[in-house]
Amino acid sequence: MTTALRILLLDDDTFMLELLTEMLHGLGYDNVRAESDARRALAALPEFGPDLLICDLSMPDMDGIEYLRAAAEARFDGSVVLLSGMDSGILRAAETLAMAQGLTILGACSKPVPRTALADLLAQAWQQRQARPRPPAHGGVK
Template sequence: MRVLLLDDDPFQLAMLEDMLEDLGDFTVFTANAAQAALAMLQTSPPDLMVCDLSMPDMDGIEFLRHVAEEGYDGTVVLLSGMESGVLKAAERLAMAQGLTILGACAKPVSAVELGDLVSLARMHRRPRRTA
């Protein structure tokens, strides 16, 4: 399964990548800026995207709007250090744009919670299109 991790904090990216390594065999891509993640979506769309909502170059809501406009059909997990009300509002907005949101988690996400969300992503996984 292909996973894209988006967070501007290098420590968070490394922690998430380590957790995924412990959970199974994944092809993991990381981005520390929304623009870089959008470029990756064009070339290598992931099955699961784990996305921080608070980034310096583009906030998570704007990023998710772009992702929806691009027709992303994978699953998304939202992460944030913001209060739970903001996280839930972002989840509702992203779902209203047609994205499949598996969860909205407070940082730091636990390994158990991430494992449960990865299991959900596996169930939602769509077969890859071949050219």
């Protein structure tokens, strides 16, 4: 099953990006863009037009909370999954802050996210996408 769901991955750990990309491809999601730099990922929002953002919280320069605040200011209207190697209290606090910014948070997961949990979150993201059709991204997929 291949869906048209556009997924943007943001994590400063390139191994984690590769792992997530492989998991997504294995689950039938091929329209994936991986970024290890938050500023490039911000630029990708209007260009790539992701339906789902999977975002690490702990990153240098611009952490996940700062990135999500900027994404909300850029009027990102897709769904968000938060990832972190930190404890669950940090994940819950980040989830609350992101929702306060007006973002649709599907979940907050510890790394590495289990394949079954990822599949469930992707199904939720697809339902959200179906409920709110969006125009194709400007500039296409890179």
